[in-house]
Amino acid sequence: MANHHDTHDHHDGAHAHHDEGWFKKYFWSTDHKIIGFQYMFTGMLLALLGAFMAYVFRMQLAFPGQAVPGWGVVSPGQYNMLITNHGSIMIFWVAMPVLIAGFGNYIIPLMIGADDMVFPRLNRLSYQLFFVSVLLLIASLVVQNGGFGGAWTAYPPLSANKDFNLTPLGSSLWLGAVAVEFVAFLLGGINFIVTAMNARAPGMKAFDVPIVVWTIVIASILFMASVGPLVAGAVMLLFDQLLGTSFFNPNRGGDPILWQHLFWFFGHPEVYVVLLPAMGIVAEVMTVFARKKLFAYKTVIYTIVATGVLSFFVWAHHQFVAGIDPRMANVFTVTTVLISIPIAEMCFVYIATLYGGSITLSTPMLWALAFMAEFMLGGVTGIYLGSSGADIFFHDTYFVVAHFHYTFFPIAIIAVMSGITYWFPKMFGRHMNDFWGKVHFWGTIIPFNGIFIPLFVLGAAGEHRRIFDYHSFPHLATPELQSLRIIATVSLVVMLAFQPVFLVNYIVSMFRGPKADKNPWKANTLEWTADSPPPHGNWAELPNCYRGPYEYSVEGRELDYWPQNEKA
Amino acid sequence: MKPIATTRSSMNIATGKLAVWWVLVSEIVIFGGVLGSYIMNRIAHVEWGEQASHTNTWAGAFNTFVLLTSSLFAVLAHQAAEKHDGKKAAQYLYYTCFGGLIFLIVKSFEWAHEIREGFVIQSGGFWGYYYVAAGLHGFHVLAGMLVMLWVADSAKKNQDLHRVENVGLYWHFVDIVWIFLFPLLYIAK
Numbered sequence A: 001m002a003n004h005h006d007t008h009d010h011h012d013g014a015h016a017h018h019d020e021g022w023f024k025k026y027f028w029s030t031d032h033k034i035i036g037f038q039y040m041f042t043g044m045l046l047a048l049l050g051a052f053m054a055y056v057f058r059m060q061l062a063f064p065g066q067a068v069p070g071w072g073v074v075s076p077g078q079y080n081m082l083i084t085n086h087g088s089i090m091i092f093w094v095a096m097p098v099l100i101a102g103f104g105n106y107i108i109p110l111m112i113g114a115d116d117m118v119f120p121r122l123n124r125l126s127y128q129l130f131f132v133s134v135l136l137l138i139a140s141l142v143v144q145n146g147g148f149g150g151a152w153t154a155y156p157p158l159s160a161n162k163d164f165n166l167t168p169l170g171s172s173l174w175l176g177a178v179a180v181e182f183v184a185f186l187l188g189g190i191n192f193i194v195t196a197m198n199a200r201a202p203g204m205k206a207f208d209v210p211i212v213v214w215t216i217v218i219a220s221i222l223f224m225a226s227v228g229p230l231v232a233g234a235v236m237l238l239f240d241q242l243l244g245t246s247f248f249n250p251n252r253g254g255d256p257i258l259w260q261h262l263f264w265f266f267g268h269p270e271v272y273v274v275l276l277p278a279m280g281i282v283a284e285v286m287t288v289f290a291r292k293k294l295f296a297y298k299t300v301i302y303t304i305v306a307t308g309v310l311s312f313f314v315w316a317h318h319q320f321v322a323g324i325d326p327r328m329a330n331v332f333t334v335t336t337v338l339i340s341i342p343i344a345e346m347c348f349v350y351i352a353t354l355y356g357g358s359i360t361l362s363t364p365m366l367w368a369l370a371f372m373a374e375f376m377l378g379g380v381t382g383i384y385l386g387s388s389g390a391d392i393f394f395h396d397t398y399f400v401v402a403h404f405h406y407t408f409f410p411i412a413i414i415a416v417m418s419g420i421t422y423w424f425p426k427m428f429g430r431h432m433n434d435f436w437g438k439v440h441f442w443g444t445i446i447p448f449n450g451i452f453i454p455l456f457v458l459g460a461a462g463e464h465r466r467i468f469d470y471h472s473f474p475h476l477a478t479p480e481l482q483s484l485r486i487i488a489t490v491s492l493v494v495m496l497a498f499q500p501v502f503l504v505n506y507i508v509s510m511f512r513g514p515k516a517d518k519n520p521w522k523a524n525t526l527e528w529t530a531d532s533p534p535p536h537g538n539w540a541e542l543p544n545c546y547r548g549p550y551e552y553s554v555e556g557r558e559l560d561y562w563p564q565n566e567k568a
Numbered sequence B: 001m002k003p004i005a006t007t008r009s010s011m012n013i014a015t016g017k018l019a020v021w022w023v024l025v026s027e028i029v030i031f032g033g034v035l036g037s038y039i040m041n042r043i044a045h046v047e048w049g050e051q052a053s054h055t056n057t058w059a060g061a062f063n064t065f066v067l068l069t070s071s072l073f074a075v076l077a078h079q080a081a082e083k084h085d086g087k088k089a090a091q092y093l094y095y096t097c098f099g100g101l102i103f104l105i106v107k108s109f110e111w112a113h114e115i116r117e118g119f120v121i122q123s124g125g126f127w128g129y130y131y132v133a134a135g136l137h138g139f140h141v142l143a144g145m146l147v148m149l150w151v152a153d154s155a156k157k158n159q160d161l162h163r164v165e166n167v168g169l170y171w172h173f174v175d176i177v178w179i180f181l182f183p184l185l186y187i188a189k
């Protein structure tokens, strides 16, 4: 290969990599797009596993004691294992890799007009570590005595002591998997942040950067700034498990509540780590399909930063019943209610963006609108939980489960679907089928509400969230409550039945879909100026940037869009 | 072929240096988590003071001195690198590493002594944190030394001299962490 990479307009990027083997191209690549796909596909595969787990334990709750098709009779230990790993997988191995690592890797360099990340090999290492964490996770499920069953929050002493959790190997492997994964995302995050800071196209100022890049970068900073104590905590918990230390063992002077602090000091910012990129994707989609400038671009960025800062001061709202000082509970109630202000503001900004726009209800836009509507329900119910008095009742009921699914599902599924259907033409150079896309949309959204609205009711009726069979609790085993459980489970099965529609549409369109040109949605951001799909190196000649990303329907212009790289 | 992205510098700060700063941010919160937990517990448990009195303050003080001196060499290495004197920079980096080595040797004598006395990580209370905090720090010293040897190796050939400053930044951080650990683990009794 010629050694003239320091000239600005080199051309060999596009065809320099043809002769590489399949393995090298797809598994040993340092190309940000391939690494993005690696993360995305791994995450989507694990989503199938997580969904299967949900199916099994929901069947057990609706029809307790009966054999579940595809699994058999669920034992109490298996039930705990399924719940625990469903949660862990969906947050750590689906939301994080798909939303942040997947989209982040794919779109950041393209959107800022760069040919790759600033640390391509670090990027590859990040995925490889992530892959190791997946192997550890899978191993933790199949080892002797079964997988870890102490909930995704892994509270000690249950998680720390094998005499309590009965899964010595499973617990430690699970913990190891989570820890390795954190390291992978730390490496990836540093890469994202530095790339967005330093590798922008000539002329692209900070306030010319698309919102989704801002949100992914700020999310990476939040992750980095919150995960440290939990990394330390994970090491301490691992020592408690393996060496018999007593950091969290109350019998020997340890403090189990300390783990809760370390976990939630990370855990709450983590919900914003996944929320922010989702909001970013939705902002891109909404502006394009409403043909309008994003309302108050700069204010949105300040709001994101404010949300990020505030998210470090709300964590103890997960511990209102853990015996924290009631005066502290008051403080955390106030901060929790405060943080709903910037989030509500973002929602208003998005509505203002839609207002008066010429809206196209394409599949990505439907997902984006659904994100707003559904997430709002999640956010609003959070205010009840954030009020420490009300939470004494609601804590650890299905009300909480419904609350966080109304936040996480819009984030990890709805916004991701919006992003996948929006960037699909760029990623594969072909269009997905819009009709089947909409069938999948309605087939997912309607059952989603069918699953979780009953859970709000069940939770308000006092259904505790960690019970395997409600028959032992007569007041919870009434036919009315049981029929709500059945509605939820049937809705889940319906929702799962619609997912092959997406998978088939996705895979068939990848190879057979109608060809897409460079800029099928008539969007402004730089990724749409590269070929679809972009070659290795993204552009033959890297673009310059002349304006902000949301100049849609500018008065006095013939076209209703104005690409960032167009000179005048 | 190096991507053009790796050569850009929109912020006018070298990419490597920016990355080191972000690494340090993530390190600060890791150590912050350990030390925050330790301090809160320490305040709640007066009896930990008695346990802490078994640590060897003089060994800790000597190690503080060693690390500070090694940091001075890291600064001299940076200065030499600024003057494009790679040979000298490498020389100073070796001195810095040597400081790290002495630090670790002293540390292992301390630990061997304490373990013989029966104060192990399972002893609970103070000792758990003592071994975790100092162990995590020692691990960082070791990692820093390895990276420094690698940087010195290319600096000798006058290559990648900007890395001398980056590894120095990291070393100062490791040093500063010790400045916190020393009073918390050795002096407060």
Ligand code: HEM
Pocket (backbone or CB within 6 Å): A153, A271, A272, A275, A317, A318, A336, A337, A339, A340, A343, A378, A379, A380, A381, A382, A383, A384, A385, A386, A387, A391, A394, A395, A396, A400, A403, A404, A407, A408
């Ligand atoms: C940004 C999206 C959000 C996500 C992803 C999210 C996620 C979660 C999760 C995972 C839990 C369950 C914790 C557990 O395992 O017990 C939870 C509980 C909680 N959430 Fe949210 N949440 C979000 C927004 C909010 C908002 C806006 C508020 C308040 C204004 C809020 C307040 C709470 C409270 C107080 C709890 C604790 C309930 C309890 O455990 O008793 N959340 N949330």
Ligand SMILES: [Cu+2]
Pocket (backbone or CB within 6 Å): A267, A268, A271, A314, A315, A317, A318
């Ligand atoms: Cu929270």
